[in-house]
Amino acid sequence: MADLGSTSDVSNGTIGVAVARSSAPVQLVHQIRTVLDQDNFLLWKSQVLPVLRGHNLDGFLDDSRQAPARFSIDANGAQLQTLKKGSSSCNQFLQQLQSLADRLRSIGSAVTDHDLVVYASHGLGSDYDAFVTAITMREVPPIIREFSNLLLAHEARILTNLRNSSSSAVHITTASTGQSQPSTHQEAFFAGRGRGNRGRGQYNRGRNGQRGRGRGCQNNSQQESTTDESNSKCQICQKWGHEALDCYHRIDIRYSAPVSSPSPQALVVEPAQPVNNQGAWYIDSGATTHVTSDINNLSSSMPYNGSEAVHIGNGSGLTISHKGYSIISIGDITLKLNNLLCVPAITKNLLSVSQLTADNNVLVEFSSKSCFIKDYTTNKTLLHGTLCNGLYKLSPPSHHQALHVSQQTADIWHYRLAHCNFNVIDTLKKAQAIKIKSSDSVIACIGCNKAKAHKLPFVPFSSKTTQPLQLVHSDLWGPAPVLSSKGHRYYVHFTDDFTKFSWFYSCASKFDVSLLFAQFKSKVENLLSAKIKTFQCDGGTEFKPLMSRYPEISFQVSCPYTPQQNGVAERKHRHIVELGLASMFHAGLPLKYWDLIFESVVHVINRLLASDHHSFSPFEKLFSHKPDYSFFHVLGCTCFPLLRPYNTHKLEARSEECVFLGYSSLHKGYYCLHIPSDKIYVSRHVKFDETSFPFKSLPSPSNVVVDAEGINTTLTILPQSTVTATANAQPIGSPPTDTAVPPTPLPPPPNRSSQSTTTAPKHHMVTRSQTKTLKPRKFPHHQIHTASQVPYNVGEPTCYTQAVKSDVWRLAMATELSALAQNATWELVSPPPDAHIIGSKWIFKTKYKPDGSVERHKARLVAKGYNQEEGIDYEETFSPVIKPTTIRTVLSIALSLHWPCHQLDVNNAFLHGDLEETVYMSQPPGFADLNFPDHVCKLKKAIYGLKQAPRAWFSKLKQFLLSHNFISSQADNSLFILHKGATTIYLLVYVDDIIITGNDNVAIHTLMKSLDDQFSIKNLGQLNYFLGIEVIHHNSGMHLSQTRYLSKLLEKALMHTAKPCNTPMQAGNQLSKFSGTKLQDPQQYRQIVGALQYATITRPDLTFAVNKA
Secondary structure (H helix, E strand, O other), X not given: OHHHOEEEEHHHOEEEEOOOOOOOOEEEOOOOOOOOOOOXXXXXXXXXXXXXXXXXXXHHXXXXXXXXXXXXXXXXXXXXXXXXXXXXXXXXXHHHHHHHHHHHHHOOOOOOHHHHHHHHHHHOOHHHHHHHHHHHOOOOOOOHHHHHHXXXXXHHHHHHHHHHHHHOOOOOOOOOOOOOOOOOHHHHHHHHOOOOOOOOHHXXXXXXXXXXXXXXXXXXXXXXXXXXXXXXXXXXXXXXXXOXXXXXXXXXXXXXXXXXXXXXXXXXXXXXXXXXXXXXXXXXXXXXXXXXXXXXXXXXXXXXXXXXXXXXXXXXXXXXXXXEEEEEEEOOEEEEEEEEEEOOOOOOEEEEHHHHHHHOOEEEEEOOOEEXXXXXXXXXXXXXXXXXXXXXXXXXXXXXXXXXXXXXXXHHHHHHOOOOOHHHHHHHHHOOOOOEOOOOOOOOOHHHHHHOXXXXXXXXXXXXXXXXXXXXXXEEEOOOOOOOOOOOOEEEEEEEOOOOOEEXXXXXXXXXXXXXXXXXXXXXXXXXXXXXXXXXXXXXXXXXXXXXXXXXXXXXEOOOOOHHXXXXXXXXXXXXXXXXXXXXXXXXXXXXXXXXXXXXXXXXXXXXXXXXXXXXXXXXXXXXXXXXXXXXXXOOOEEXXXXXXXXXXXXXXXXXXXXXXXXXOOOOEEEEEEOOOOEEEEEOOEEEEXXXXXXXXXXXXXXXXXXXXXXXXXXXXXXXXXXXXXXOOOOOOOOOOOEOOOOOOOOOOOOOOOOOEEEXXXXXOOOOOXXXXXXXXXXXXXXXXXXXXXXXXXXXXXXXXXXXXXXXXXXXXXXXXXXXXXXXXXXXXXXXXXXXXXXXXXXXXXXXXXOXXXXXXXXXXXXXXXXXXXXXXXXXXXXXXXXXXXHHHHHHHHHHOOOXXXXXXXXXXXXXXXXXXXXXXXXXXXXXXXXXXXXXXXXOEOOOOOOOHHHHHHHHHHHHHHHXXXXXXXXXXXXXXXXXXXXXXXEEEEOOEEXXXXXXXXXXXXXXXXXXXXXXXXXXXXXXXXXXXXXXXXXXXXXXXXXXXXXXXXXXXXXXXXXXXXXXXXXXXXXXXXXXXXXXXXXXXXXXXXXXXXXXXXXXXXXXXXXXX
16 A cells, blocks of 8 residues: 555544646545554445545556656656745645655655655745744754644734734835835735835845745746736636736735836834834844934944935835944844944834844744844844834843944044054044044054054155266175176276266275275366265265265265165166176176176266266266267177287287177277187277177086185286277277276285195286286185085085195094094994995084074084995984974963973984994094004994984984883974973974973973983073074064074075065966976075975965975
8 A cells, every 4th residue: 555645644534645647636534434453454445445446546556557757756856845835825835745745655755754844944935034943943853744733823923913013003115216105005015015025225135136024026037927817717716807826815915916127125114103212122024124213323334325215104205314233242242233224213223133144143033922032053042022012122131232332532443443544543433434532632553653664755866966076876786606707796886976977896895995986086086177075875884984084075875774765876786787697698608707798888888878868878978979889899799809919920820719808998999808718808909790609609618716815817908009900990989997997916815725726717917018928826626616516605625635624624523533432333343245335424514603603613424325225224214303383383382381492402413323233334534543444334323324313313312201201292203292290391302403391490400411411412501593593582572583594595596695575476476387497406496495495484474485486
């Protein structure tokens, strides 16, 4: 009998049977009166079979009729899940729901009571939100029978309330546009309580623009009927001309006739008699927004300038004066009242149920006498209302937590609004959004002054000079990363403000600026017959001696870190460097010729038209005649100077292929570099091939970087008396020179060793009376490095041969060997025949203090671990490394609890680790035993450089700490924690650096004493420098800085002269691995990126840019 149907109520003798071909269920009520039991089967059968035959269902029992197809299950299931109540009554809705369920059951698809409750809840409209919420909050969901009874009771209560409302003279109307007002009370009731067009303009909060408790009109295609209404017969009143959905005699009296289009509406209430309790609030489940008559109920408001009004029952409209929001505070719960309208003429304050539940995590429950606003999560009652004249009046919360907004001082509002500008607060006050005591005076906010300090705008510089030398701009550039051909690292320029003419001087040191300025001053004052009146520069130490030496000159010095005040000189730097580098890159010139190229670029710039001089160049404005542009040639191109005066016999070539390096302002000629001899000639008789660039055809040149001491660069000058002019050579005009004579060469450095020397390329200079080639001077090889070979710290030796020449490094090596001997690190043995022997070498490192001064010189003997073989010389190598997050966390804890932070350094930490493998190492370079030179070191302790050394040391330290009741943190194995009674100690380990902090100083010192006894440690005192991070303690906290670390990184990346910028990366910059030029040294790139990642410990603003690298 499973296919028979489903029994709805067996006890009543009622069986509900669904026929597959029927759209409505077959209710067999009072047709079968006998309840089946163990004794009356035949009697029950005699009653059941006729009924089944009468409804054509008996075929399902004897399989003469097939069960419906599978698609019927899917179709009926989809219809069941999407079924909506719509305009039908709850009874009709439940019957239709039960019919679909019975139909599915009859074709073999199971539908549980819980499924029916869920489908029914989803199909109900928004009028039943409170009912659905109450059902879903139950721990045990109801069965469908209980659900149906509760739903029908809720529907009956709604209808009762509607009748009571209509009889108590409460009028609910719509504020509509483009729609006539209803003429009768019943029409107004239907139009106002409709589902379809609820809300008022921008305050419409309905789902899909539709909310309400009735069915109302809907602008929905599903509600539009294509049937001719004149031929339709109502199933309710049995009259023609309309359908049941449009019948006013139906039970669901909330339905109103459809209209052509929706219009914005707002529901308000006005009782027949005025009330005195203006502060009371009423819950209205039909209102779409909150309404009040008192503007003081708005915490924040603004004037409402819209054209809409709130209409009441008599058809008149009530003006909306303000719009805003407010709050209700109940303990730690705050209810937000958004879209709160102020209507001065309204007599009751209304709270919209839909608005309240949408903006807050609450639910609203109604009963016949009261209503409750409850917390949706905890089901705790927040507010309670009682029925009063058909409306639910809310009781105010305890402790005066009703709606209110108080006047506060301007500074309080300034603090509330996140320290916004006081002009913003004044604007909000004028808009009546906030209330401020009128007697308040604006105070000076210390927090704003500290946080919002910024650079003031710069007034555009406008020159008022009327003659040369009234104002001279100057600035020093450098140091250059590559020594120039003259041994210079800096240059200084002097630019006249009136003519914009510049003079260029290169120098070896910034302290040469005083001498160069004296030369410049003497030259230009003699040339122009005028005195320098004002000198503009920055506050660099190179310019300070000038102020006391030349009191007759007025000095204008820019403020610290304000290069904008010296903008003319700064922009001149950019112009010189950009044009100079462009010329060098175009011709492929080595960077060591930057001084000659920059000098030539200044020579050209002085003859270019200036933007502020229109059609005049600086040269023309200074000397009152136009420059000769035919003298210019492409820098770096091939040239052929006349070299006949240097020939030793008549058969030698009269010229050689050279490279054009620029213009000499000291001589009337060109700079010509002969690459094979590395000589620079100055000649006015030169022919040029401006399409050929010799350095481009050569391999990438090594830019020679040498010490500035002892460089004696000379210049070959051709005798003018022996040279005849050529047709293509043009003489240089006779303007005054705009470059400086190179300063006197510095004396050679003391204590230079004559061993291991090599010849450094240089320029041989021959004066007018001296034409012989000078013998090149020789420099120690460790002073000469190509640009790609410059060590990170030039003061650190790279091998034993270099270090042995210095007393400090010899002492450092002796100290290291002494420590190795004390720890019995190895024993000398004869090398076994099959032994794998790894090498050893010395590593030298200079240790610095946080201020950059030298702390000590450290030499370390290390094994060449890269020669080790896995499985023979080592097995496991992993050793944990402390995480930056752990460092910040521990320091934050110590700072917040005012714990001291101690720093320890373990002397020769790796030598304390015990080796588990047999490792043979060669004797230390320079310290081999003279009696056993062929012996090797059999290591008994771990040594630096071994792959397993970090692991061996960490295991030894961890074993010691665990024996002293420490535990290893699961989040970071480098963090050890001790909790013993009231004592708490944190210990951080990074190789041989240890940080200890805790709340018990006695226990900390006892631990440090035990560590020293076991491992020999050095107490560095209070934490001040750890892993490149400088820690500065002050009263209010702890400052972490990596200034020195970042400075070294900039020097390593050759970026220490770069100008700072506000952001590390341009916004919106799109990077791709397929764009750009590949770097020549990928290893250096990886090193820099890794260093930048470590820098993000104290510079989180770099994180995004570093992750893009």
